[in-house]
Amino acid sequence: xxxxxxxxxxxxxxxxxxxxxxxxxxxxxxxxxxxxxxxxxxxxxxxxxxxxxxxxxxxxxxxxxxxxxxxxxxxxxxxxxxxxxxxxxxxxxxxxxxxxxxxxxxxxxxxxxxxxxxxxxxxxxxxxxxxxxxxxxxxxxxxxxxxxxxxxxxxxxxxxxxxxxxxxxxxxxxxxxxxxxxxxxxxxxxxxxxxxxxxxxxxxxxxxxxxxxxxxxxxxxxx
Amino acid sequence: xxxxxxxxxxxxxxxxxxxxxxxxxxxxxxxxxxxxxxxxxxxxxxxxxxxxxxxxxxxxxxxxxxxxxxxxxxxxxxxxxxxxxxxxxxxxxxxxxxxxxxxxxxxxxxxxxxxxxxxxxxxxxxxxxxxxxxxxxxxxxxxxxxxxxxxxxxxxxxxxxxxxxxxxxxxxxxxxxxxxxxxxxxxxxxxxxxxxxxxxxxxxxxxxxxxxxxxxxxxxxxxxxxxxxxxxxxxxxxxxxxxxxxxxxxxxxxxxxxxxxxxxxxxxxxxxxxxxxxxxxxxxxxxxxxxxxxxxxxxxxxxxxxxxxxxxxxxxxxxxxxxxxxxxxxxxxxxxxxxxxxxxxxxxxxxxxxxxxxxx
Numbered sequence: 001x002x003x004x005x006x007x008x009x010x011x012x013x014x015x016x017x018x019x020x021x022x023x024x025x026x027x028x029x030x031x032x033x034x035x036x037x038x039x040x041x042x043x044x045x046x047x048x049x050x051x052x053x054x055x056x057x058x059x060x061x062x063x064x065x066x067x068x069x070x071x072x073x074x075x076x077x078x079x080x081x082x083x084x085x086x087x088x089x090x091x092x093x094x095x096x097x098x099x100x101x102x103x104x105x106x107x108x109x110x111x112x113x114x115x116x117x118x119x120x121x122x123x124x125x126x127x128x129x130x131x132x133x134x135x136x137x138x139x140x141x142x143x144x145x146x147x148x149x150x151x152x153x154x155x156x157x158x159x160x161x162x163x164x165x166x167x168x169x170x171x172x173x174x175x176x177x178x179x180x181x182x183x184x185x186x187x188x189x190x191x192x193x194x195x196x197x198x199x200x201x202x203x204x205x206x207x208x209x210x211x212x213x214x215x216x217x218x219x220x221x222x223x
Numbered sequence: 224x225x226x227x228x229x230x231x232x233x234x235x236x237x238x239x240x241x242x243x244x245x246x247x248x249x250x251x252x253x254x255x256x257x258x259x260x261x262x263x264x265x266x267x268x269x270x271x272x273x274x275x276x277x278x279x280x281x282x283x284x285x286x287x288x289x290x291x292x293x294x295x296x297x298x299x300x301x302x303x304x305x306x307x308x309x310x311x312x313x314x315x316x317x318x319x320x321x322x323x324x325x326x327x328x329x330x331x332x333x334x335x336x337x338x339x340x341x342x343x344x345x346x347x348x349x350x351x352x353x354x355x356x357x358x359x360x361x362x363x364x365x366x367x368x369x370x371x372x373x374x375x376x377x378x379x380x381x382x383x384x385x386x387x388x389x390x391x392x393x394x395x396x397x398x399x400x401x402x403x404x405x406x407x408x409x410x411x412x413x414x415x416x417x418x419x420x421x422x423x424x425x426x427x428x429x430x431x432x433x434x435x436x437x438x439x440x441x442x443x444x445x446x447x448x449x450x451x452x453x454x455x456x457x458x459x460x461x462x463x464x465x466x467x468x469x470x471x472x473x474x475x476x477x478x479x480x481x482x483x484x485x486x487x488x489x490x491x492x493x494x495x496x497x498x499x500x501x502x503x504x505x506x507x508x509x510x511x512x513x514x515x516x517x518x519x520x521x522x523x524x525x526x527x528x529x530x531x532x533x534x535x536x537x538x539x540x541x542x543x544x545x546x547x548x549x550x551x552x553x554x555x556x557x558x559x560x561x562x563x564x565x566x567x568x569x570x571x572x573x574x575x576x577x578x579x580x581x582x583x
Contacts, residue, residue: 112308114304114306114308115308115310115311117269117295117308118302118304118308118310119310119321119325119326120268120269120294120295120296121267121269121295121296121298121300121301121302121367121370122296122301122321122322122325122326122328122366122367122370123296123297123299123322123325123326123327123328123370124296124321124325124326125296128325128326129325132310132321132325133310136312137311137312
């Protein structure tokens, strides 16, 4: 039970905290023209192709107590990520990030920039155009990206266990718990229960995103 | 008063345009690729000219010499685009008022007036996705008007619509042209729309202004056929309703001392009507013909003959102060001995287009 609650907390925090960053990166990749764009694109997608264990190891090197960023955070703000649930959230966010960026980027690219021009001729400033035209139009993409990232975060195992280990009540998410239980004799029932919960949560998340996407799509269907 | 001087080049394409437009409708006419849409984009501030100056009344929107380039949102130049560009996620009402709640604009026409003028009361709570092409375009016109513009530009607003939808919107545009009180630039490649709506005409050809001035003057210029690609060369006559011939469903129109008969027009006696007569529909006779089905025969005088090298020659006729253009074969011109100053009779086979109101 602790594992389920922890997993949902880790996945929610990971998704919500990375959402604004993912949106900014998606806008940059969809609209920006700057040197190093393909490099940024590559870095964003790296967790998708790297073995998760490697991603976890990189996180450990940078955000661990001895790592440069980890040391800095601890010395200045007293924040410790390694072997804490916040670290699990960071690992989940990194692993879910490419999914968020991808979905958002596609929806940003689908926005007709002529609508934004029209808004400007009607007197709207850039921030107002973003909130009144662009954002509502890419909302389905944001939902889709967030749900995908959430589902990915729930299932994240390799990077999490490498970075924050498998501490019950602190960093033991559903996949880590299942992993531990499989190695424990006589816990088959428990394993099955967690597996079913996993399936249920993912399924509901997917249904939800599908529904939201279809609803907004139908509501705004033009021509 | 809009004052435009633009020098713009993008790769192969170059636009060099200079003209003025006062209150009322000025048509920008030209073939596709002539630079019409680029001109609109430059005036709206969506495209930046390499050099030039754009002023609207005493407000300078762009001046390369003084480094002035007002952002789009501060220009108060509203645009009705070809594809309406309504915001799909907002209701018609929110679209119409976008300039007010998002653009913080005020002034301009009242909401009720615009909605009434365009006949869109019933659409206010719909989403743009549920509008027909004609309805969407009317909403787009309303949205532009309600943003309190000092210049309204319409970039081929009817080109995506079929004949019936165009007929539905044209009357609104006519009223707009006479009642809005601001300059309107009406971009089109359809001469019938231009003649119905505009008082001034700017002909754009290959990025250059080929001619500009009052509609009748520009259309009667005999040299413009080749330049502007006006396949349908013709002229415009300003007439006044003299009376109705109810038995035959005809209307009598006075043209100076003479009269024309046209199919019935719902207009009061004394109302001014603008006629468009295609050059191909005007024949010339040296004597007043008898026993002829053509009813409209006007005494005229040849003022100019443009021969060209093909089979045809254009003849410009004077009927009082007005000009009428006729297209004949060069052989006819030679056999009739048509030269400037010769008195003739113009036979008008049909009158193409009419428009009420307006100044001559």
